Amino acid sequence: MSANVSRRAHPALPVALDAGTEMGAVRLTVSDLARSRSFYERALGLVPTELSDGGLAFGPLGEPALVELAPDASAPGLDRRATGLFHLAILVPSRLDLAHALARLAQARWPLDGASDHLVSEALYLSDPDGNGIEIYRDRPREQWGHDESGNLQMATLALDLKSLAGELSGKPAIAAAVAPGTRMGHVHLQVADIQEAESFYHGVLGFDVTVRGYPGALFVSAGGYHHHIGLNTWNSAGSSPPAPGSVGLRSFDVRLSDEAELDQLLARIEAAGLPVEPIDGPGALVRDPSGNAVVLRPR
Numbered sequence: 300m301s302a303n304v305s306r307r308a309h310p311a312l313p314v315a316l317d318a319g320t321e322m323g324a325v326r327l328t329v330s331d332l333a334r335s336r337s338f339y340e341r342a343l344g345l346v347p348t349e350l351s352d353g354g355l356a357f358g359p360l361g362e363p364a365l366v367e368l369a370p371d372a373s374a375p376g377l378d379r380r381a382t383g384l385f386h387l388a389i390l391v392p393s394r395l396d397l398a399h400a401l402a403r404l405a406q407a408r409w410p411l412d413g414a415s416d417h418l419v420s421e422a423l424y425l426s427d428p429d430g431n432g433i434e435i436y437r438d439r440p441r442e443q444w445g446h447d448e449s450g451n452l453q454m455a456t457l458a459l460d461l462k463s464l465a466g467e468l469s470g471k472p473a474i475a476a477a478v479a480p481g482t483r484m485g486h487v488h489l490q491v492a493d494i495q496e497a498e499s500f501y502h503g504v505l506g507f508d509v510t511v512r513g514y515p516g517a518l519f520v521s522a523g524g525y526h527h528h529i530g531l532n533t534w535n536s537a538g539s540s541p542p543a544p545g546s547v548g549l550r551s552f553d554v555r556l557s558d559e560a561e562l563d564q565l566l567a568r569i570e571a572a573g574l575p576v577e578p579i580d581g582p583g584a585l586v587r588d589p590s591g592n593a594v595v596l597r598p599r
């Protein structure tokens with residue numbers, strides 16, 4: 300069924316997500332697990348853990364996984380014009396940690412796709428061996444975020460001063476081999492077929508607030524005043540369909556809600572919108588956006 304539903308459709312239900320909402324693990328299909336393990340471990344500094352299904356999970360040592368990989372050597376290759384993942388975004392705790400990330404990439408001789416200053420954050424962009432997009436970024440303190448006269452958050456895409464960033468390592472004894480504790484999934488940026496339909500789903504049904512509309516063909520939404528937990532764009536995917544089943548790329552991503560009560564409220568809102576829900580192991584559920592992207596809703 301269509302997700303073209305506004306929040307006004309269900310005034311009796313809570314409609315805004317709790318400020319404690321966070322992003323969780325992103326699950327990807329990859330074509331060569333050994334190759335991907337080398338990249339995520341050496342170039343990104345994530346610690347691998349073997350999964351019971353033969354895949355691998357990666358995250359900071361002793362902390363929840365950020366990325367889970369499922370191998371399939373016969374999977375169709377990444378379709379850059381289909382809906383799916385634009386990039387996953389790993390948030391590091393500080394500018395120094397971002398400098399270590401840059402140094403690890405240089406040490407592994409892994410190329411950048413770009414590097415940007417977004418006013419609210421500083422970001423490095425790259426792709427994994429299968430072409431899945433990755434952002435590694437650090438946030439500026441919230442008190443430094445700017446707003447226009449209407450109260451809208453100001454974001455931009457400016458060139459990042461890589462020399463200044465690398466200078467953070469001056470006088471430091473060594474490049475950190477692994478990411479710092481507290482590194483987490485900051486946001487997920489998706490390719491969608493239609494921005495209005497995506498807004499109706501992520502804002503109107505799930506309850507994310509719209510934070511930025513200033514980029515043509517894109518929309519950014521969040522909970523709790525964050526700059527964005529989910530980015531949505533049609534730059535390559537306007538009017539497109541989901542990729543072929545089992546393709547390399549996005550399998551699902553987690554939205555971690557504040558508690559089970561909020562999960563129950565959200566599932567009631569989804570049911571009222573007439574959207575199908577798929578069960579998962581443990582508390583939570585999977586729902587698909589209008590472009591077929593799989594969103595796993597879990598309590599924290």
